[in-house]
Amino acid sequence: MAKKLSKVLLYLIVILGAITMLIPFLWMISTSLKTAPETIAVPPIWIPKSLQWGNYIKAWNEAPFGQYFINSIIVTVVTTVGQLFTSILAAFAFARLKFYGKNILFVIFLGTMMIPGEMLIIPNFVTLSHLGLIDHYGALILPWLASFFTVFTLRQTFQSTPDQIYYAAKIDGASDWKYLWQVLVPMSKSTITAVTVLQVIGSWNAFMWPLIVTNSDKMRTLPVGLQAFTTDAGTQYQLLMAASTFVIIPMVILYIFLQKYIIAGISKAGLKG
Amino acid sequence: MKVTFKDVTMSYDGKTDTLKDLNFTIPDGTLVSLLGPSGGGKTTTLNLISGLLAPTAGQIFFGDTDMTKKDALARKVGMVFQNYSLYPHLSVLDNIAFPLKMAKVSKAERHAKAKDLAKLVHVEDQLDKKPGALSGGQQQRVAIARALAKSPSLLLLDEPLSNLDARLRIEMREEIRRIQRETGVTTIFVTHDQDEALHISDNIMVLANGSIQQFSSPQTLYDQPNNLFVAKFIGEPVINTIPAQALAADLAGIVPEDILKQAETAGIRSEALIPYDAGENVLAKLHGKITQSSKYGREATANITYNGEHLLSTEMAGVSGSQPELDFYLTKSGFFLFDQSGALIFGGESHAE
Numbered sequence: 001m002a003k004k005l006s007k008v009l010l011y012l013i014v015i016l017g018a019i020t021m022l023i024p025f026l027w028m029i030s031t032s033l034k035t036a037p038e039t040i041a042v043p044p045i046w047i048p049k050s051l052q053w054g055n056y057i058k059a060w061n062e063a064p065f066g067q068y069f070i071n072s073i074i075v076t077v078v079t080t081v082g083q084l085f086t087s088i089l090a091a092f093a094f095a096r097l098k099f100y101g102k103n104i105l106f107v108i109f110l111g112t113m114m115i116p117g118e119m120l121i122i123p124n125f126v127t128l129s130h131l132g133l134i135d136h137y138g139a140l141i142l143p144w145l146a147s148f149f150t151v152f153t154l155r156q157t158f159q160s161t162p163d164q165i166y167y168a169a170k171i172d173g174a175s176d177w178k179y180l181w182q183v184l185v186p187m188s189k190s191t192i193t194a195v196t197v198l199q200v201i202g203s204w205n206a207f208m209w210p211l212i213v214t215n216s217d218k219m220r221t222l223p224v225g226l227q228a229f230t231t232d233a234g235t236q237y238q239l240l241m242a243a244s245t246f247v248i249i250p251m252v253i254l255y256i257f258l259q260k261y262i263i264a265g266i267s268k269a270g271l272k273g
Numbered sequence: 274m275k276v277t278f279k280d281v282t283m284s285y286d287g288k289t290d291t292l293k294d295l296n297f298t299i300p301d302g303t304l305v306s307l308l309g310p311s312g313g314g315k316t317t318t319l320n321l322i323s324g325l326l327a328p329t330a331g332q333i334f335f336g337d338t339d340m341t342k343k344d345a346l347a348r349k350v351g352m353v354f355q356n357y358s359l360y361p362h363l364s365v366l367d368n369i370a371f372p373l374k375m376a377k378v379s380k381a382e383r384h385a386k387a388k389d390l391a392k393l394v395h396v397e398d399q400l401d402k403k404p405g406a407l408s409g410g411q412q413q414r415v416a417i418a419r420a421l422a423k424s425p426s427l428l429l430l431d432e433p434l435s436n437l438d439a440r441l442r443i444e445m446r447e448e449i450r451r452i453q454r455e456t457g458v459t460t461i462f463v464t465h466d467q468d469e470a471l472h473i474s475d476n477i478m479v480l481a482n483g484s485i486q487q488f489s490s491p492q493t494l495y496d497q498p499n500n501l502f503v504a505k506f507i508g509e510p511v512i513n514t515i516p517a518q519a520l521a522a523d524l525a526g527i528v529p530e531d532i533l534k535q536a537e538t539a540g541i542r543s544e545a546l547i548p549y550d551a552g553e554n555v556l557a558k559l560h561g562k563i564t565q566s567s568k569y570g571r572e573a574t575a576n577i578t579y580n581g582e583h584l585l586s587t588e589m590a591g592v593s594g595s596q597p598e599l600d601f602y603l604t605k606s607g608f609f610l611f612d613q614s615g616a617l618i619f620g621g622e623s624h625a626e
């Protein structure tokens with residue numbers, strides 16, 4: 001009986017948590033289908049009288065969202081792939097290779113994780129403007145091609161791979177390079193998937209940096225583009241929410257797809273004892 | 274491929290030598306076991322052969338070629354690790370084919386070869402599974418197939434059976450023997466289990482304290498141990514060891530006097546103590562008292578007190594109960610005398626007439 005009760009309680013807490021997480025999403029969708037007066041009505045209206053699907057078309061036409069989408073996709077894909085590539089190499093070096101000053105270098109890199117990102121905005125901006133990359137893809141991509149957080153996470157995973165697998169690969173004729181890409185990386189699929197998801201979401205949602213380094217519509221990304229609905233005259237919430245909805249849809253799809261991957265990707269075995 | 278070690282010394286920290294001046298030759302096509310207690314240098318020796326370790330001094334030859342400076346990649350040996358170390362993300366087929374893939378063999382060719390090997394080790398019905406879905410014995414077989422994939426000059430096995438249960442261990446050691454005979458590959462097998470080594474090997478190298486105690490056939494190892502360490506290490510139950518002094522009176526006139534004087538320890542195998550006069554093979558008649566006897570399955574053991582020393586015999590089954598005090602006989606085979614340094618000075622077939 002007590003067991004059943006605790007189970008009910010557990011479910012209640014979980015359901016409550018789920019609702020808390022979902023309300024902003026539901027509010028966003030609900031608002032995106034309202035008329036302008038309905039968005040600021042008190043008490044709040046959850047289900048609009050008539051669904052304003054036209055808001056989506058209006059929002060799409062308000063700003064060059066097609067261009068924003070392309071920019072966001074380019075920036076997200078290039079930074080994610082690039083960052084993964086550099087991080088995997090660096091993580092392998094820290095985890096497996098022997099070289100002079102390895103530990104000191106690692107501690108220094110670790111130290112960079114303690115610096116708040118906001119502090120880096122100005123030096124990064126100055127550097128990139130000297131390079132003539134402001135309002136250019138370079139500015140959106142270059143600073144994010146290395147991430148010590150990703151290096152650190154991957155290094156932990158690489159280090160936990162048994163030495164014997166490495167020796168087996170050596171005996172089987174694999175060089176370090178082949179061992180890394182054909183054995184270690186596939187074996188670390190779950191961690192790599194996790195850091196990829198984090199990076200894609202971070203990159204897709206990035207606001208501050210793209211806002212600072214882009215001036216023209218041609219270079220803007222989606223989160224920056226959402227500002228189009230905030231004008232001096234106030235915010236058009238129903239259009240902002242409609243745009244927000246189509247901005248997050250790719251992330252939702254990606255998450256649903258990769259969530260399955262994360263669970264399936266957990267690969268242990270091959271070792272007994 | 275013949276393997277030769279010439280004055281090989283290995284030290285991990287530069288202070289203590291894990292291996293000291295090792296010299297040996299493993300003949301082509303044989304199965305050799307490296308046997309010894311933990312920390313004796315077995316795995317170190319194996320890793321020196323594989324090229325995963327480089328010796329501190331000395332030379333290693335494969336055939337007549339000096340391989341000392343070559344790394345694991347260049348030596349082209351196959352190796353089975355204690356934990357099998359299969360690649361968890363690859364199917365059985367791809368695991369076996371992996372060394373061929375590294376050698377840039379075409380896909381069709383390497384899959385054909387992998388399938389042949391899978392047949393050899395009897396895992397041909399598991400090809401699409403991942404290692405995690407296999408039993409220990411099957412993983413073992415896959416690991417052997419992978420080690421054989423690139424037709425290695427040498428097959429190295431590092432305690433490959435230690436993670437299997439007792440019954441499977443016996444089955445797998447027969448399998449390894451069969452596969453070795455079928456392929457004819459020179460095989461070096463590391464184990465700390467003497468039973469395994471005795472059953473599987475053409476020759477056994479007993480390694481302890483970083484040096485070779487004896488390198489000979491299993492039977493010679495048992496019948497003619499070089500020293501006290503080997504005598505004690507090989508054989509189940511463990512050989513009886515008593516001070517040679519205790520036997521001095523009974524052996525006077527049988528064993529030459531100068532040898533008896535040098536002798537420090539006597540080693541007596543439990544089957545060398547028998548209750549009847551076997552004629553030719555008997556060395557001496559002894560007198561003692563049975564303190565306890567027990568029977569396990571087909572084995573019967575008796576504890577005998579002789580001159581204040583305890584001896585174990587496995588041949589006293591018939592006499593134990595009724596005759597606590599008795600005469601018994603010591604046979605020539607299975608009796609050894611060792612001097613102060615532990616070296617054999619009497620016993621073994623070459624010494625007994």
